[in-house]
Amino acid sequence: xxCNGCEFRAELYYDRECQIWVRRExxxxxxxxxxxxxxxxxxxxxxxxxxxxxxxxxxxxxxxxIESGKWAGPVPNVFDCIIEMANEDVxxxxxxxxxxxxxxxxxxxxxxxxxxxxxxxxVTGDEAFELYRTRCIRDxxxxxxxxx
Amino acid sequence: xxxxxxxxxVQKIWTVVDTGLRPADENIALxxxxxxxxxxxxxxxxxxxxxxxxxxxxxxxxxxAQELDLDYCREHGIEVQRRLTGGGAIIFDPSHLxxxxxxxxxxxxxxxxxxLSKEICEAAARGLSVLGIRAEFRPRNDIEVxxxxxxxxxxxxxGKTLLFQGTVLVDxxxxxxxxxxxxxAEKLDxxxxxxxxxxxxxxxxxxxxxxxxxxxxxxxxxxxxxHFGWRMEWSSTLPDAAWNYFGQSLExxxxxxxxxxxxxxxxxxxxxxxxxxxxxxxxxxxxxxxxFGKRVKQVHFSGDCFIQPRRAVADLxxxxxxxxxQEVDGLVQAWFERGKIDAFGLEPGHFVQVxxxxxx
Numbered sequence: 001x002x003c004n005g006c007e008f009r010a011e012l013y014y015d016r017e018c019q020i021w022v023r024r025e026x027x028x029x030x031x032x033x034x035x036x037x038x039x040x041x042x043x044x045x046x047x048x049x050x051x052x053x054x055x056x057x058x059x060x061x062x063x064x065x066i067e068s069g070k071w072a073g074p075v076p077n078v079f080d081c082i083i084e085m086a087n088e089d090v091x092x093x094x095x096x097x098x099x100x101x102x103x104x105x106x107x108x109x110x111x112x113x114x115x116x117x118x119x120x121x122x123v124t125g126d127e128a129f130e131l132y133r134t135r136c137i138r139d140x141x142x143x144x145x146x147x148x
Numbered sequence: 149x150x151x152x153x154x155x156x157x158v159q160k161i162w163t164v165v166d167t168g169l170r171p172a173d174e175n176i177a178l179x180x181x182x183x184x185x186x187x188x189x190x191x192x193x194x195x196x197x198x199x200x201x202x203x204x205x206x207x208x209x210x211x212x213a214q215e216l217d218l219d220y221c222r223e224h225g226i227e228v229q230r231r232l233t234g235g236g237a238i239i240f241d242p243s244h245l246x247x248x249x250x251x252x253x254x255x256x257x258x259x260x261x262x263x264l265s266k267e268i269c270e271a272a273a274r275g276l277s278v279l280g281i282r283a284e285f286r287p288r289n290d291i292e293v294x295x296x297x298x299x300x301x302x303x304x305x306x307g308k309t310l311l312f313q314g315t316v317l318v319d320x321x322x323x324x325x326x327x328x329x330x331x332x333a334e335k336l337d338x339x340x341x342x343x344x345x346x347x348x349x350x351x352x353x354x355x356x357x358x359x360x361x362x363x364x365x366x367x368x369x370x371x372x373x374x375h376f377g378w379r380m381e382w383s384s385t386l387p388d389a390a391w392n393y394f395g396q397s398l399e400x401x402x403x404x405x406x407x408x409x410x411x412x413x414x415x416x417x418x419x420x421x422x423x424x425x426x427x428x429x430x431x432x433x434x435x436x437x438x439x440f441g442k443r444v445k446q447v448h449f450s451g452d453c454f455i456q457p458r459r460a461v462a463d464l465x466x467x468x469x470x471x472x473x474q475e476v477d478g479l480v481q482a483w484f485e486r487g488k489i490d491a492f493g494l495e496p497g498h499f500v501q502v503x504x505x506x507x508x
């Protein structure tokens with residue numbers, strides 16, 4: 001599924017602004033990454049910093065920060081969680097977020113109140129696509145993937 | 149003003165303020181405080197002029213050990229601080245002028261981050277041109293005059309609020325800068341000073357006696373007013389809401405944890421060089437090489453070759469900043485094609501080859 005060239009994956013969960021995607025893992029953790037929309041707006045990403053494993057990040061306190069074109073910014077966090085691990089491949093080569101945003105995850109986190117509570121405020125499937133599509137059109141976002 | 153729910157109705161009028169000469173930690177804490185106040189809807193948009201006691205400022209994701217001569221900073225009382233914004237390390241002294249805007253994202257034109265940078269830098273360049281110089285935006289985030297950088301910029305987008313800031317080099321002590329910041333040079337000699345002087349300029353160098361501080365500030369404001377149509381009014385102080393966040397922000401940026409946000413070792417960013425004999429002459433590349441990310445952090449090209457137009461080399465160096473080694477070939481080709489380069493026998497491949505030799 002896509003809108004304005006921005007890829008959408010219905011099986012993932014999203015925040016309501018569709019800035020991040022979240023995937024449920026079998027070990028009661030969640031994997032967090034940036035959507036195609038976010039990587040396109042950011043442009044070429046040069047730095048990614050993920051908080052140390054074991055760090056607790058309440059709602060609103062970012063799990064990670066990124067930098068592109070001299071712009072720094074947080075990767076938004078919408079649920080209370082503890083950092084389990086960072087994706088070392090992305091730390092080494094942040095441009096992967098531009099090339100394959102849905103494979104290049106940023107961090108794996110353990111929700112403080114369990115997975116089901118964390119996912120309550122996220123959207124998925126058709127409902128998520130409607131928000132994703134609305135954002136693309138409202139903000140006139142056209143996605144481009146990074147190449148090397 | 150509508151104080152319903154304790155929040156100010158989004159103001160269309162910008163508060164312009166000059167917060168005076170301050171140590172770096174206070175200025176960075178004020179950045180965070182203003183950002184928080186605007187983000188919480190407790191302040192309208194703010195345009196601030198900044199003045200720093202002598203200091204070295206890292207970009208948010210930079211490592212102090214990699215970017216600065218920390219022993220020299222300690223010995224000479226040069227404060228080291230980390231900015232909230234991205235970009236590279238800079239020195240600041242009381243002769244430099246800082247400017248910044250803090251506002252909701254939707255105050256500025258829609259588009260991606262590159263467009264946002266372009267719009268803001270063009271407004272600043274328009275203002276600086278009022279001073280009788282030909283200031284222009286150079287991608288990705290610089291303002292230059294005739295190919296030499298006069299102003300560097302960087303930003304942070306925190307949710308729906310942004311802070312974007314820049315410097316104006318009113319005067320520049322290049323030898324001092326070379327002692328504090330790491331640049332791709334083997335020795336800090338006259339050659340290194342001349343090399344930087346080819347790439348960076350200052351108002352003093354451009355117009356002789358620099359204009360008075362108020363004149364530069366007025367010119368910048370005129371540029372932003374004309375470019376964006378903003379209404380801007382001077383105030384003697386920041387909004388109260390910003391001061392309310394100041395103490396907590398100061399505590400944060402004074403903590404050891406803040407400076408250690410990124411602490412990669414210096415060994416991961418070595419100086420490398422190579423020279424190549426080519427039909428157009430000898431081409432030399434000096435590189436700060438990021439071995440962790442396989443990136444060209446900074447490169448300087450020099451040699452006895454002749455390249456037209458004169459600014460072409462500076463453009464190439466800017467394009468290659470932070471480039472992954474696998475991107476170098478494409479970026480050099482694009483530079484050659486876009487810039488209508490006459491390199492008198494030097495081909496794009498020569499630039500790629502000498503750079504690859506340097507980092508091999």
